[in-house]
Amino acid sequence: MDELLAKAMQGVDPEEPGAFLHMLTNLMALVPWGSLIVWQIVFIVVGALLGWWKGRLKAGVIASLVLGPLGWIVPFLPRREPPPLPPRASSLDTTPPPLPASKKR
Numbered sequence: 252m253d254e255l256l257a258k259a260m261q262g263v264d265p266e267e268p269g270a271f272l273h274m275l276t277n278l279m280a281l282v283p284w285g286s287l288i289v290w291q292i293v294f295i296v297v298g299a300l301l302g303w304w305k306g307r308l309k310a311g312v313i314a315s316l317v318l319g320p321l322g323w324i325v326p327f328l329p330r331r332e333p334p335p336l337p338p339r340a341s342s343l344d345t346t347p348p349p350l351p352a353s354k355k356r
Contacts, residue, residue, distance in 0.1 A: 253283075260277075261277060262277075294315045294319045295312060295316055297320075298311040298312055298314060298315025298322050299311055299312045299315070301326045305327060310325050311325060325328045
């Protein structure tokens with residue numbers, strides 16, 4: 252922990268107003284961004300392939316983007332069925348329903 256703190260505080264004066272941002276940029280420089288981005292792209296591509304295979308491409312891509320490899324499960328989940336539509340009125344009955352009574356006094 253002391254080593255990480257030393258790397259974060261390298262070149263930072265704790266009394267200056269921008270010390271927090273300087274420490275944050277020092278910590279972000281330690282993160283292997285290239286590897287993280289490559290792995291995220293791999294997760295999305297595999298999610299897209301699984302989604303395409305199951306007929307749910309959009310769900311596979313979005314779930315893999317948000318959840319990483321855990322999102323690969325989403326294309327295999329059952330689809331939610333929309334609620335049934337109300338029965339259609341016959342084409343002979345084209346009059347609209349009556350309006351509510353006026354409340355004028």
